Amino acid sequence: MAKPRKTNAKSTKRPTPPPTSEQKRLRRKDPSVVPSAPYLLASKLLDVACDAPVLHTVCPPNGWRSAVGEWGVFPHGKLSHSYDSYFGGDVDRDVTYEDFMRAAPVSSRTSNQLQATLGNYYKFAFQTSSTTLCDLTNPFALCVLCALVLMIRIFKKMFMPKFSSLGKRLGRAAHGPDWENGNQDRIVKFGEYVYRLIYHSCVSAYGLWYFRDKSWWNNDMGGTKNLWMLHPNHPVEPGMAWYYLVQCAYNVDALLSLILLSFTVEWVCPVTYSSACYFLGKDCCIGDMKQTRYNQIRSSGQKPQCDSEIILQTPLLLLKWSPTVRGDFREMMAHHIITNLLILGSSYFRFTRIGSMIFLVHDLSELPIELSKLFNFVKWKVASAVSFSIMLVMWVVARLGIFPFLIFRSLLLESYEFLVVQGTMDPAFYSMHVVPFTYLLGGLISLHIMWFFILLRIGWTLVSKGEAHDYSEHKDGEDQTDKKTR
Structure with missing residues (x-):
């Protein structure tokens, strides 16, 4: 039976020597x-x-x-x-x-x-x-994770309306007393900006303090090679375990919030289901009449009589696109799914060190993004331009520099050497477990490159028109849902 881990974080145990070829053959x-x-x-x-x-x-x-x-x-x-x-x-x-x-x-x-x-x-x-807190698939850790998600949602329920109220007052001062009538969505988003700024500021400050002396951030102590040495038995300190729990809770809540913001569910009485099907097929572009009705609407400039497009139709419920669905839904959904898979997988397979590096890189680059949005909201043009410039620099340095050329490079070039050649991992196991993480991180880097070009578009708008534009604030929710249903 496997022995429990030692409770001392700073273990003096010497690294095990590399396995011999015979030992590797026996465990293959x-x-x-x-x-x-x-x-x-x-x-x-x-x-x-x-x-x-x-x-x-x-x-x-x-x-x-x-x-x-x-x-x-x-x-x-x-x-x-x-x-x-x-x-x-x-x-x-x-x-x-x-x-x-x-x-x-x-x-x-x-x-x-x-x-x-x-x-x-x-x-x-x-x-x-x-402890069992360092594995997010452990029942005890899952209970703590659910409690943290609940605490985050309670915090947002209590304070985001106050943040939005502050945005309403600032909007009146910057845009005039009648500005709030047609900008309720932007007022709500102001509260989200403040919430995300507070969160990323706190976790970034903690990350900079906690990881300041960690060996995988210090080239003099071995640098990124320490991400893989002694895996899977390197100790996970309490600070790392709670860092992972809080980060996972935040990302799970972000995924839940995106789902609630983008979809609506309506219950249908089974007795009236056939009549509802006819109504939906005639007026809401569902069933055989979908393409015909869609072409009629496009040619006449009309809108469907139903509030939004139907995604799923059953005798008990209708799943619809919400009127509040945002223009960057697809990108954000892909981002949240990849991120949560990486968090759970890296915790379970004890890749928490590389996961913590990715967390810190993302959190630091998020700060100027939220600041730029806040300054643009209140029309502080100089501050908005400065924060946007800092955001571009941080994005290039952190997400397009450190992430791919330090962290991802270590995964590609160093992990096999220290996990398989000098470690205890079987080559077949490596190909089935480390390689999927490689593809997921590669997909995340691809999203960063795509978002960088979106940032360049925003920067051009800032230079040419004097204000930046948040592309997730599209008022073309109909266009967004049209693209999804075609």
Whole structure:
């Protein structure tokens, strides 16, 4: 059985020597049964779900793998593997709260050992390295993550209306008393700008302080080679675990907010479903009449009688594009999906060091973006131009410089050497797990390049017209949905 991780963050354990060729041959796995990274991540979430009290009675007694026949039979079944079973004794088990309490000195325990004290929870969460909090697919970490997402949504519910109210007053002062009548969307977005500025300022300040002495940021200490050395057993300090939890909570909330902003759901009475289908087919471009009705609307300049285009039509509900859907929906949805997959995957496969570098690079480059939007909102032209110039420089340095040429380069050129050649990872496992991360990060870099050209367009507007334009504020919501339904 794998041993629990040591609770001391600064371990003096010497690095294990590179494995011999015979050791590599003995641990080499059959590539035909090596599970893919997306499968292992999904299987871990299924394991967690089946262990939950509510779903435990629904899942098969011997686990969900017993229901898939030969595919679930270990070791040759394609669905039989898990991350722990694949690595075996090469992976140190994360410290659970029970492990922590067993290792705690007797003098520090309370008289009632059945009840955990707040002091013990604090020491476990904030003073113990490599706990179950560092794996976001762990049930305990998932509960903490859900609590953080709820706290973020409560904070936004309480303070974003106040931020928007401030934007309304500033808008009146900058644009005139009648300005707010047709700019409610911009007033709401002002609150979002302030919220994102506060968040990125806080996490950037923490990141600069926390990572100031980390070896993977210091070339004199080995630089990016430390991203891969001793993987997957390098310690995850409490500061790193909470940094990941907060970042994941923010990105999960951003994805939820985008979905709620872009879609609406209407419940349909099954009794009136056939009449509703005729109405939707005639007036809302659904079914066989869609293309004919769409051409009629385009030629006459009319609009459909329904509020928005239908995406999904069932006897119980209608899924529609919301009137508040924004012009950059597709780019932001792709960005949030890729980001959340990278966060969960990097946490599960213990690539938290490279993940933390990507977080910090993105957070620092977000600050001038939000400042530029705020200055443009209140028509501070000089401040807007200065912040926009800083934004372009930060974007080029951080997202088009450090990210691809330092972080992504290390993934391409250094990871195989230290994970496979000098490490304990099997080549087949590397190709099935590290390579998918390479494609996801490559997709993220592609989005950055595309957004850079959008920023150049905004810069040209700023130079030629004296004010910048946020391309996510399009009032052509109909055009956006038209493109999606064609």
